[in-house]
Amino acid sequence: MESSSNSKAKPRSEVLKIMEGLAQELYAQIERGEEPVLEIPSRTLSNTVWDPKRRIVVLGPDKLKRRLLDMKESKRFMQTILMLKLIVSSIREGVYPTIRDLYYNGKHTITFRVPNVGAVRENTWDEQAESNAAIEDLEVGLNVLREEMGLSADVKGKVVGPIVVRSKGFEIDATRMGDTALGLPPNPDELDIVKIEASYVLVVEKDAIFQRLNREGYWNRENAILITARGMPDRATRKFVRRLNEDYKLPVYVLTDSDPYGYYIYSVYKSGSIKLSYESERLATPDAKFIGVTTSDIINYKISSDYVIAANERDIKRAEELVRYPWFQSEAWQKEINLFLKMKKKVEIEALSTHGLKFLHDYLLEKIHSGKWIE
């Protein structure tokens, strides 16, 4: 299962060839009378490495050998190859299944009669987590993203602001959307960016805040691209933000609630998650800056204790994880997270409204233009 290190988007026809190649390789092993073995970069925590230059976590050099004839790995091997077949078929048929489609498409029961035990029945997979893991194995093992394989997924990302894109031959101008917004496609690498004249990108955690800022003319005044993914970003939105930053060098600012979940959302835009580090190389925006709301804002902006929420167990636990992330080792972030762990208090973006309903704008301008972001 050799993989190229090329990180540019691959057309579906190329992807097909790579996948067929894997099947050929396995067949060759079997013909030689060898036990079929898949070699896949290990996705364990111990093989997840912080690359300080690129400021993302990447998979280390460890590879695991998955054997068909090992009780612990046999089923997983079968699942990976079954998924290989399903995706090959979907490319050949020109359809764009979701990962849930593939789960159902591949799920069936296989049986075998064993003497003294009776019929043994086993599902190819029971939970979608298993078929998803098979997809991840293929992504990592073949170095092909699921978007490149043409899989469909929920896309939450919406964009407005000074950018013009082309999709399937149509140009869409995101300055000319009025109160509506441009909904991102599942594979934003396929978008051609026709024109882009923005000063920066503002990523907003909350859809309703995105709507407010759009209606209140924020991006127009600031010449900024406004993006939201309603909470935890999906892969397409992350890919798109990364592209704006990497290809067009636009600064990216992230606005979330002040709580470990908000920090984590920022963290996902910035570097991905440790668990899914294999995605980071393609999806992360290491340059992304955090403009708030921070824990120290509670003090600096005199947010009354009435609007502050006590952190719960899960918040604390998450913050204790965050503070150890390699990309949160900057002095500023260490200070913020430790302050949170000390105060154990959270606050929402909307709490800024305690200073009036227009205060949000003042806050954003101060944070962005006076360099009060952290990263």
Next chain:
Amino acid sequence: MESSSNSKAKPRSEVLKIMEGLAQELYAQIERGEEPVLEIPSRTLSNTVWDPKRRIVVLGPDKLKRRLLDMKESKRFMQTILMLKLIVSSIREGVYPTIRDLYYNGKHTITFRVPNVGAVRENTWDEQAESNAAIEDLEVGLNVLREEMGLSADVKGKVVGPIVVRSKGFEIDATRMGDTALGLPPNPDELDIVKIEASYVLVVEKDAIFQRLNREGYWNRENAILITARGMPDRATRKFVRRLNEDYKLPVYVLTDSDPYGYYIYSVYKSGSIKLSYESERLATPDAKFIGVTTSDIINYKISSDYVIAANERDIKRAEELVRYPWFQSEAWQKEINLFLKMKKKVEIEALSTHGLKFLHDYLLEKIHSGKWIE
């Protein structure tokens, strides 16, 4: 608190006058030495009436009198008037707060010293549920929707297909979006529909299925408008679907998973919920048709028991509620829900992929063009 029965959208200036009128009326009561009383249509279940002609639930004639000087109602009265003030201010300042903004904007602690007891402290509201209830009181009491008041909210709705709209002077052609989609605005009544040439509207529960159908060219072949709101629809999406049906007489077809939650999503598009019946008049699409997936599809389309999920307690409970809803009294729906209650089985849209990844298209065409929908 008199309300007009006009259901057309009101401009924000007119809304302001209505709201100021309420304050004047209360002040007049106080000047006469009377106890201030708000008269609001009762939103209790017993005052929720099925209107068989319009096929929606509406509020009945019952009104409740909320008194400032009644221990059970005093706080609620105060909250309603506080919210009145907050919204009046936002209109006057030209901002578009979210309901969460209003919650924070109005939340503060009021105190009073009582002899022998000490200082009594009380928050204007503790939970957002309380400030939301105040907004609902105003909507019902003044017959003004929150969208008309200019409140911002999460909007999940996305559209593609043969429709051209104008917002703030910009025309957006939803046939020219490629793989992207048109994200709906918080108040879709403010959209001008410039051109609309669709044969029907297909509402899809799941975003990923929406993406598939878009990429696989469904709406183009079918000349249909494709809409999703990612699960339970928000108010803006419902309002927009209703408008397409009411003003342009487009048939609306809804595709969800086969489970009581899916049926309930359909039900919300069609008639709203009993609890929020005051919205129905503005948001419901009584003509909406359900094309599946139905429980009898499990049998008719031979979906193997491997892909069928056992219903849980909550599903059963929800189905037992649905079967009593006035808008589910048609023979077809009674048959479906009772079949569900008998079989206790659910199935997802994606389970159709067991018949191949292209089968979804065949399924939709058969349902829509052979009249196999139910309503």
Next chain:
Amino acid sequence: MATDVKFESLSPSEWFRRNKELAGFANPSRALYQAVRELIENALDATETFGIHPFIKAYIKYAERDNWLSIYVEDNGIGIPKDEIPNVFGRVFYSSKYKVKQHRGIFGLGAKMVILYAQSTTNKPITVISAQQGSDKVYRFDIMIDTLRNEPLIKYQEEWDNKYKWHGTAVHVVMEGDWLKAKHRVEEYIKRVAMVAPYAEIHVKEPDGAVIDIERVTLTLPIPPKEGLPHPKSVDIEAVKQLISRNGDSPVSEFMVENFDGVGEETAMNFLQSIGIDPGRNIKELNTDEITHLVTKMREYNEWRRPRADWLSPVGTELLEQGIRKTLEPEAVFATTRKPSSYSGNPFIVEAAVAWGGKIEPSDRPIIYRFANKVPLLYDEGNDVVRHVVDEVDWSLYKVKFPAPLVVVVHICSTKIPYASAGKEAIADVPEIESEVRLAIREVARRLRVYLSRKEKEKEAMMRYAMFTMFSREVASSIASILGIKEDQVLNKLKKVISRKIKYLEAIEEVEGDGEQQQQQGQA
């Protein structure tokens, strides 16, 4: 070819020496606790039962060997006649308490077990000093038990002039024991004894220097129990046969009236006729089968008068409240003493109290203090009828929401306490007792509810005034802001409306409150 088996007979004291654990002397810590307890209960029985305010000293010290303890308990009771002292302490199954009458101890075994345990572990005699009321002399005996013969061995004897007119009994014993393990039990026991005996003064010195001083809170004493007769429902054939052989030379009817409680002449006649025995026959003439018949029917017959409670001595509502107030320091306490009742011919009385707030710590369910014949029951609560009843009660009906600072105290006194086990720590689920316990707890719980309701109502009225004013300010401010007028302009007008409304509401509640009170009396 018969197998050789030897038989032997044991005296009661030898038998109990070998089976100490059956009387609670299982190990050094348990034995120490049990010894202190037996001696203090004897002291209380010797005082309050005879109208004397108990004044008890209990000194526990370490003795000459590591695990030896010296226990000294002195009371100001009626004392023991000189000639009886050796037998009372040195003969198992010798007692003044084998009567139909409420005692703390009843087995006639406690003091003897203390001696048996002491002499088996330290080989030392017990020292008893006693003087009866008005006695010119004070007597001292050092006693051991000859276990083979179940007889006292007098090791030393002395008497002296009773210069200070002292009366009472003092006992000194040295025995093996484990103070560290027994300390908590002993202290908890003393604390609970004080709860139901607020008229007692108890001074305890512990080996580690700690001192417990229970002061007298009241001079009122409960009325001492009288000695009574057995009730016909409570006897067995053997007991009746013994009565016949002792008092049996009279017509059956007369025999019944004289020897049993609850039997009048008419009842006796009716009963005897109904079972076919001639009332005029001499009781002596009845043959075995006839006696069997008589007794079997006596136990089944339901027309006897209820057993009298004269031989019971409840603590009394007032003393119970005082005792609880002193030991728990609650905010409020409500106690009740129920009317006498009976089961299987044994009279009993249930007393109950609830204590609320104050120094009581809130807990997730009611804390229970149980007493039987004024003896605290410390262990095996889960098996006790009181715990079962308390757990069944729906406390929310009485305005109690847990965690709550609630203590429930239940005292059951009877000529025969039906223990659930020989451990004497839990009372069995006898339906008659269960029912009385339930009624008693409900009664005091209802009074607790009235108390809590009143507190709540007063607070409510204050809160209403506060709320109206607070919310009116907020409303005035909002209206003023919308209309662009001054807040005071709105508020002042609103305040007038408020004060009219409040007066109106108070008038209404006056009327409603009366209604509620009547309803509660109806339930009680």
Next chain:
Amino acid sequence: MATDVKFESLSPSEWFRRNKELAGFANPSRALYQAVRELIENALDATETFGIHPFIKAYIKYAERDNWLSIYVEDNGIGIPKDEIPNVFGRVFYSSKYKVKQHRGIFGLGAKMVILYAQSTTNKPITVISAQQGSDKVYRFDIMIDTLRNEPLIKYQEEWDNKYKWHGTAVHVVMEGDWLKAKHRVEEYIKRVAMVAPYAEIHVKEPDGAVIDIERVTLTLPIPPKEGLPHPKSVDIEAVKQLISRNGDSPVSEFMVENFDGVGEETAMNFLQSIGIDPGRNIKELNTDEITHLVTKMREYNEWRRPRADWLSPVGTELLEQGIRKTLEPEAVFATTRKPSSYSGNPFIVEAAVAWGGKIEPSDRPIIYRFANKVPLLYDEGNDVVRHVVDEVDWSLYKVKFPAPLVVVVHICSTKIPYASAGKEAIADVPEIESEVRLAIREVARRLRVYLSRKEKEKEAMMRYAMFTMFSREVASSIASILGIKEDQVLNKLKKVISRKIKYLEAIEEVEGDGEQQQQQGQA
């Protein structure tokens, strides 16, 4: 002015008649159960202890009144000498069992309580028929107890020729009882007795017509216990004084060797020198303080030999397994009899067994059967040392995942069972016993683990073959589909690879399995 208090003395039988509940005769249902139990235990003690295979008949019937029951228990034991029959049944604290030796009953109280309860409730004598082995005559006595004197009253007496050479004892009694409530207890008791006595034949007829027939499974009998001497760590001063007064006319060292277990001449000399008593002095000459000193030191001294276990009679591993197999019908059973151990000078032996599967229903924790001196303990399990130990065990170490069909049986035999309460239903947490129970349970649990492991491994090997084949088919089908070739073409080649691999894996396991077994032996 002395208050008038009357004192009286009670005989032991009168005292127990008044305090029946202390001996387990608290109410009609409990008394019935207790009576059956006492009589069956006497029957077992009269047979197996003397090398006779028990053959016991127990007939329970309704008698002339509603709540009267007749109980008849007959054994084929050694019988009772004619002259002793009245005392054995009619005198409290008269027994052949006051010895250092394992018995079921030990208090010498059971049979007498049955009579006392019967005569108190039905006024009928007990009938005893007995013949010793080889006796020419069979004797019958109808006995009641004179409770005032603690003496037997012989109501009727008869003898006849022993034509059939019968030997044994039969007892018939009529007493008040509640069969409906006692039925379940009695049946459970019989079932459990059978579990530890598979050599016994027991026939029970119940009043409602039900019959329990326990057949003999084996002719093997456990070795009967011998009669022994007390161990120096287990005595108290009183007991030593009694020994001295009986056997005391010899040098102290000789006295010790002859009267105590575990004391050799050398040990006695060393001990006495270490505590400063001249071994050559006559024991009679020791004064009180010296005796106290002697006994106190005897109990503290740690160099005595362990107490002998000759006077114990465990069931034995084989009999225990047979008994369990018969009563529970499990899939597998593993039992062990531990070596003798001792606590406070009392020898004891722990036996344990685990039974698995078969007719045992799965439950959320192990089902426990407890025995003390072959007597089943039915109640108060939560207080028992066995329950505590079983709950502490991490059963997952032994491959048991709950719910599981697991029964744990523990039998503790000793000359003195340390009961946690006078109810005699739970064994106290004595550290020495706890440790032995833990070791015994671990030992049988380990054997269970080996058994379960083997079963598991066999299943695993089959499963592995199945999985490899199934998954290979799926893989072959997928590869064939992608490459556009025939599935069989891929599969046939794969199958060869599989069979090579499986042979290889089995070879490896052979080696690993040996290693595991060695490790387990190391732990045992």
